[in-house]
Amino acid sequence: MVDQERILTPNQKVHDNLSPEERFEELKKIHPGIQTVKLFDSEVCVKLEEKVEKVKAKALKGLYKRFTVDKAPLRNKYFFGEGYTYGDQLEQKGERKERLFPEGAIDPIPSWVKKYIIKPLEKEGLVPENWINSAVINDYLPGGCIVSHVDPIHIFDRPIVSISLFSDCALSFGCKFSFRPIRTSKPLLSVPLRRGCVCLMSGYAANEVTHCIRPEDVTERRVAIIVRRVFPDAPRLTSQQYDALCERLDRKASQVDGRGGFKPPIQQPARGLKRPLEYSKPPFGAIGQQQLSDVSSSSDDDVSEHRKDCNKKPKVS
Ligand code: SIN
Ligand code: MN
Helix, strand or coil, rough: CHHHHCCCCCHHHHHCCCCCCHHHHHHHHHHHHEEEEEEHHHHHHHHHHHHHHHHHHHHHHHCCCCEEEEEEEEEEEEEEEECECCCHHCCCCCCCCECCCCCCCCCCCCHHHHHHHHHHHHHCCCCCCCCEEEEEEEEEEECCEEEEEECCCCCCCCCEEEEEECCEEEEEECCEECCCCCCCCCCEEECCCCCCEEEEEEHHHCCCCCCCCCHHHHHCCCCEEEEEEEEECCEEEHHHHHHHHHHHHHHHHHHHHHHHCCCCCCCCCCCCEEEEECCCCCCCCCCCCCHHHHHHHCCCCCCCCCCCCCCCCCCCC
């Protein structure tokens, strides 16, 4: 309960109690900050989806740097260009605590993302040229979710741009999550995210109200590729802080192993970094149900404050 209170923004607190008139006023502020554009036809989607499959296969072979890949049972993330600390990786929770990883700690943006996603966005005038410097692939299984959050405002410029692949979904605003079992309140607004569509979020929609992907809206595998601009002066971990983080996560992983479960695979050293690369999370299917719920309760989503599991089937009334 305390935790729930702590994670709610002032806006979320009032959403539950809004009168129809107040809801209408909120919607009037949110709407101008959301734009959806059908940019990729089915043929292009198939090509992009094949590329995503290759990323997944490469990750399974352990060929990416440690913090490029973040695995959780119902959603995996692949960071390119830039990555940042969130969820379990944060020692201190709270607003503006997220930090970029040191330069070189994350794999570069794949050339196919630049060619088939960023260039078309630039050509359409949706983002300035050479503006995007980070890309994240979120790969959701049915029932996967991202809990309510605001993309860290000290790290990411606006607009936040996402491309939906594999299946249709919805982006919900102003939802409250509760957990075990996972439930979500009625969204203030739900924006359809069709396969092949681009969604741009800025202004009030991006900064003053939370957004999420609800588990009940992910009925089939879905992938979002989120392309953003990281501010040049966004705070970064020092190499000492990075080392300390790796050690803390290694210790935690070995405790999981101590219960007879997951043992992180040893992988190649990161280019430019001395540490070996291990996944910080157990791979899906590699652990028993009890451990899975233990891991999931400490797994994360895109924000530090909202660290709850999305691994149970939703039970939404
Ligand atoms: C999405 O999956 O479309 C959005 C995810 C996020 O906001 O982190
Ligand atoms: Mn987001």
